[in-house]
Amino acid sequence: MSLIAKTPNPPYYAVIFTSHLSDDDEGYEDMAGKMIALASDQPGFIGIESAREGLGITVSYWSDLDSIKNWKANLEHAEAQRLGREKWYSSFKTRISRVERDYGV
C-alpha cells in the first residue's frame, strides 16, 4: 500500500498523472514498478503516491521543474511512456503543478 509522501515545506512541484488502462495491460504492472524505482533514484525526486480504482492517479513530487524535465527525457522512462501511449493507456493526462501550500496530520 502506498504511503502519504513526506514532502518538504512548499514550494515544490507535483506531477499529477491520471490514466485509464486499455484492455492490453500485458507488461504494465512490471513496468510501473520499475518506473517508480527508477524515478526514486533521480535527482530532485521527493516522493510518490499512487492509487488505482478504475481511474489511476499517480502523484510524484519534485524539487524543481528541471528535475521533472530530466525525468521525462530519461531514456528508459521515454520507452515506458511510448508503450503507455501506444498500448497500455486508453486515455491519460499529465499535469505539472507547483505546490504552494500544504497542511495535514
Added chain:
Amino acid sequence: MSLIAKTPNPPYYAVIFTSHLSDDDEGYEDMAGKMIALASDQPGFIGIESAREGLGITVSYWSDLDSIKNWKANLEHAEAQRLGREKWYSSFKTRISRVERDYGV
C-alpha cells in the same frame, strides 16, 4: 468509476488530497459522495478525480485560489472536514498547487 477531469488550458489550481482511513469509516462513503456533489456546485469548481487503493487520492480542480478558500470555509464542508480529522482519517495531507502545464490524450 471516476473519469479524467476535463480541464481548461493552464493555469488553474489543483487541490491534491491524500488520506488513509481509520478503522471507523461509518458514514464516510455517504459524506464523500455528498461532498463531491456539493463541491461540484461551487463557483470556480472545474472537476474532480478520485481513487482509493489503501491510500486515497482525490484531486479537485479550481479556477482560482479564492474559490478553493470559499470551498474550504463552506459550512457543510467544514463539518465534513471536522469528522474527517476526528474520526475517518488516520492521516491525511492537503496540497494546494497551481497547474502550469498539461498534456495527454
